[in-house]
Amino acid sequence: METDPKIITAINRLEDALLSLDHIEVKKVLQENINSHDHLEMLIVPALERIGLKWEQGDVALSQVYLSGRICEEQIDTLFSQDSRAQIDEYPRLAIAVLEDYHMLGKRIVYSILRASGFAVHDYGRTTVAELVDRVQTDQIDILLVSTLMLPSALRIQELINQLRIVDQKVKVVVGGAPFRFDAQLWQEVGADAMGYNASDVVAIIHQIKDGTL
Numbered sequence: 001m002e003t004d005p006k007i008i009t010a011i012n013r014l015e016d017a018l019l020s021l022d023h024i025e026v027k028k029v030l031q032e033n034i035n036s037h038d039h040l041e042m043l044i045v046p047a048l049e050r051i052g053l054k055w056e057q058g059d060v061a062l063s064q065v066y067l068s069g070r071i072c073e074e075q076i077d078t079l080f081s082q083d084s085r086a087q088i089d090e091y092p093r094l095a096i097a098v099l100e101d102y103h104m105l106g107k108r109i110v111y112s113i114l115r116a117s118g119f120a121v122h123d124y125g126r127t128t129v130a131e132l133v134d135r136v137q138t139d140q141i142d143i144l145l146v147s148t149l150m151l152p153s154a155l156r157i158q159e160l161i162n163q164l165r166i167v168d169q170k171v172k173v174v175v176g177g178a179p180f181r182f183d184a185q186l187w188q189e190v191g192a193d194a195m196g197y198n199a200s201d202v203v204a205i206i207h208q209i210k211d212g213t214l
Contacts, residue, residue: 007042015047018068019060023075030075044072044116045200052109052199069112076115092142092210097124097132100156103149106177109199110145117203129160136164136171143172143209145202146192154179158190172209174202 010029017025033043051068054060094114098107104126114121122139124132136144144164148154154177161173176196180187187195194214196202208214 010043011046011050014043015050018047018051018071019064021064021067021071023071026071027075027078030079034079041113041117041203044076045113045203048072048109048112048116049199066108069108072112073115092206093122093140094119094143094145094206095122095124095136095139095141096145096147098126098147099132099153099160100128101126101148101150101153103147103177106149106199107147110147110176110196110202113199114202114206119206129156129163132160133163133167137167141171143174143206145174145176145196148175148177148179151179154186155190157192161191172214174205174209176202 010033014026014029016022017029029043048068051060051065055062055065096107096111096114098104107123111121111123122135122141124135127135132144132146135141146157146160148157154175157173157175164171164173172193173191174194174196175187175190175192176199180195181197193209194205196205205214
């Protein structure tokens with residue numbers, strides 16, 4: 001199925017505007033496509049993923065990736081300030097965290113994509129296993145998204161999941177990051193419920209969990 005040329009043009013415009021930190025142009029592009037969260041997702045997800053890929057290739061600065069995500073979040077909050085609560089209440093309670101790691105880029109992109117897709121998300125930032133277990137209980141989280149960059153951090157997820165299962169049998173844990181891309185079986189070995197290879201995978205995974213197909 002071919003992508004609508006108008007969508008491709010809008011994605012290109014959005015990517016250029018984000019990299020230029022042109023708030024006015026970003027707002028203009030999004031306002032022209034404000035039919036729904038799903039429609040904006042078709043623009044924001046590929047634009048942010050392209051920018052993330054350019055950072056991995058050394059073509060853009062980390063600050064551009066970070067600020068691109070922030071700009072998207074701000075615009076989504078503004079555009080859907082009146083009706084977003086009614087839409088996101090239908091979804092499971094979500095949280096995202098980086099487990100004992102200092103690399104926040106992956107979490108930033110995923111968080112921005114989730115917000116662009118109409119989800120409310122608890123952002124726990126960088127946390128330890130004990131802190132994460134406590135916050136998941138306190139906030140009654142249904143789906144916990146965990147990002148890691150280094151293998152030791154990824155391996156700690158097994159401890160996290162074991163502790164979560166003791167206090168909360170229902171919470172689903174979705175993992176992502178370099179260690180899981182390098183080892184396709186690692187997410188299963190640590191006991192996770194699912195793994196996102198790319199940032200955009202998380203939206204489909206959340207819907208699968210919500211629908212009971214995962």
